[in-house]
Amino acid sequence: MYNILLVEDDLDYGTVVKQYLEFSGFQVTWTPRAAEVNTLIIQQAFDLAILDIMLPVKDGFTLAKEIHQNHPQIPFLFLTAKNQNIDRLLGLKLGAADYISKTCDPEELKLRIDNILRYTQTKTYQTYQLGIFTFTPNLLRLEHTKKKYQLTERERDLLLLFIQHDRSILEREVILNQLWQSADYFSGRSLDVFVTRLRKYLSDDDAIQINSIRGVGFKVDLARQTPQS
Template identity: 80%
Template sequence: MHKILLVEDDIDYGTVVKQYLEISGFDVVWTSDSIEVNALFEQHNFDLAILDIMLPIKDGFTLAKEMHQNHPNIPFLFLTAKNQNIDRLLGLKLGAADYIAKTCDPEELKLRIDNILRHTPKETTTVYHLGIYTFNPTLLRLEHPKRTYQLTERERDLLLLFIQYDQSILEREVILNQLWQSADYFNGRSLDVFVTRLRKYLVDDDTIQITSIRGVGFKINLNL
C-alpha cells in the first residue's frame, strides 16, 4: 500500500480528499500544519506528497523547495486553487510531478497519482550487517538480536554516511554540509546529539566504534 502525505489546511476539502484516497487503497497521512511536515518525514516513509500552496506560515512552494532538497526521490504534486499560469509554471520548475486544480474530479486525481507512482523508480533495498546488527535504511530500522530500533530519517542518513566512510576519518564539516546544508554552531550541536544516539543504539557490539577526533570529526569502524 502506497503512503501519501497530504498537506491541506481546508478541513472540509482535506477530509474529502483523504477519505477518497483511502477508499481507493492509499494510506494517507493528512496535516493542516505546514510546520509539522518535517517531523512527519522523520516518522513515515512516504511514496508521494500532495501539497496545497496557500498555507499559513509556510506556503506550498516553500515546502516543495525543502522536499526537493531533503527528499529528492519522493515525488510531489500541487493540488491547489491557485491556478494561474505563472503559479503552474513555478510549481513545475520546483520539480512537481503534476499541478492540479482543486476543481479536479477525485477519480482524475487518483489516476494522476497512479500515473506518477507508476513512473517513479523503485529503490532497491540494501540491507547492511554491522557486527551483530542488521540495518535496513529503507525501513529506517536497526535490528539487534533482542530489540529493534526505529530510526528517524536523520539518524538513517547519518548512519549511511558512516557506512560510506567505514574504516576512514569523516570530517564534521562534510557531515554538516551533506545532512544539514550548513556547518554552523547550532547544527554542530545537533550533530553531536545524533552521534550520541547512534552510539547508544550500537553499544552492545564492542567491535563497532565511532571515535571522536577533536577538531576534525570521527574515525569510523562499523565491522561491516
C-alpha cells in the same frame, strides 16, 4: 502500502481527500500546517507529498521549494484551487510531478497519483541489507517490514561510513574530519547525538551493534549482507 503526506488547511476538503485515498489503499498523514511538514518527514518515510498552495503563514510554493531542497527524494504534486496558467507553470518549474485542480474527479486524482508512484518507485537504487533492515542511501530510507525511517543526510552519511568500516574500528577523529570537517568539542557532541539516533533506529535487530571504544571511536557490526542494486 504507499505513505502519502497531505498538506491541506481546508478541514472539510482534507477530510474528503484523506478518506478517499485511504479507501483506495494508501496510508495518509494529513496536516493543515506547513510548519509541521519538516518534522513529519523526519519522523516518517513518505512516498509522495500532496500540497495545497493557499496555506496560512507559508504558501505551498515556498513549502515545495523547501521539500525539494531538503528532501529531494520525495516527489510532490499540487492539489489546489489556483487554476491560472501562471500558477500552474510556476508549480511545474518548482519540480512538481503534477498540478491538479481541486475540481478534479477523485478517481482521476488516484490515477495521477498511481502514475507518479509507478514512475518513482521503478527507479533502481543501490541498497544495503543490514540484518532485518534495507538501507537505501539515495532515498535516505532505512526500513524493515514493520517500520520505515526517513534519515537526514548526516544520518545517511554516518551510516555509510559505518558500512565502510563494518566489523572494524572507526576512529572518532576520522568521522569528524570527514563529516563535520572539524574535530572540536561541539562537533564531537553532535556526533554522539547522531550515533544515538542510529542506535535507536537499528535497535529492532539485536544482531546489529554500534559499540563505543572509549577514547578511540566505534566498533560496528551491522549484520551486513552483500550490497544489492
